[in-house]
Amino acid sequence: MASNDSRLRIHKEDDVTYVEFVDRNILDEANIQRIADEITGLIDAEASPKLIISFANVDHLSSAALGALITIHNRTKQKKGQLRLADIDPQIYEVFTITKLNKLFEIHETAEDAVASFA
Amino acid sequence: MSDSRSQPRAAAHVSVPNDPRALQAVKEEVLAAVSERAYPEAAAFAIRLALEEAVQNAYQHGNQSDPARTVGFEWRIAEKSMTVTIEDEGTGFTPGVVPDPTDPERLEIPSGRGLLLMRAYMTDVQYNDRGNRVTMTYERQAP
Numbered sequence: 611m612a613s614n615d616s617r618l619r620i621h622k623e624d625d626v627t628y629v630e631f632v633d634r635n636i637l638d639e640a641n642i643q644r645i646a647d648e649i650t651g652l653i654d655a656e657a658s659p660k661l662i663i664s665f666a667n668v669d670h671l672s673s674a675a676l677g678a679l680i681t682i683h684n685r686t687k688q689k690k691g692q693l694r695l696a697d698i699d700p701q702i703y704e705v706f707t708i709t710k711l712n713k714l715f716e717i718h719e720t721a722e723d724a725v726a727s728f729a
Numbered sequence: 730m731s732d733s734r735s736q737p738r739a740a741a742h743v744s745v746p747n748d749p750r751a752l753q754a755v756k757e758e759v760l761a762a763v764s765e766r767a768y769p770e771a772a773a774f775a776i777r778l779a780l781e782e783a784v785q786n787a788y789q790h791g792n793q794s795d796p797a798r799t800v801g802f803e804w805r806i807a808e809k810s811m812t813v814t815i816e817d818e819g820t821g822f823t824p825g826v827v828p829d830p831t832d833p834e835r836l837e838i839p840s841g842r843g844l845l846l847m848r849a850y851m852t853d854v855q856y857n858d859r860g861n862r863v864t865m866t867y868e869r870q871a872p
Binding site: 672676680 | 749771774777778781782785789830831833836837838839840842843845846849
């Protein structure tokens, strides 16, 4: 599949992989599945993945998107990797609070803070 | 279904195929009608999220992603409140037996948060006895 089909912007710096969403709304089930598959591929490609997912561009997400993030979290944990979420708008952060997923994910204000948190 | 490019209807009753594009068109019309009533941004965020969850439940869990089935919508958007009803052709479910997804033991389970979000963001969420029709109301708070 051509890389320009991706709904993600991905770049790597040292041993850290940065992921950003192209779309402002992470709602569409088919898109969410593609995003989850792509990020899972990034995790599987690393022996000990260090991944930062930035929500800087995101205005809306659904429970299906949260489900994909949980799957990504579980996969990272299986590989003894480290996952950080960053740049989450207060309105979106409230969704994490309501679902108590702020207790499951390690969330940082900025990607810079997230990088500094890696062991 | 009306032409989605025309003026969004403040009140309507429609039935559309259980197809993501058809469902998307109805969601957009409802949200456009909300936008026309100048609901605050937080209200629009809440309604979009709850609508997304309810329609996804109807499409996937109720209608089992079957394109031969339909989803019925009824909405009324007024200055102070909006109500939307979504009905699928599934066998229904019992909302009271849905496990609490915020239970620490269940946090790593990827599914089961839609109903929680609908209830958190809307003023009222009611199911019929069969559990295949949900009515959600959002009441605007006084400024």
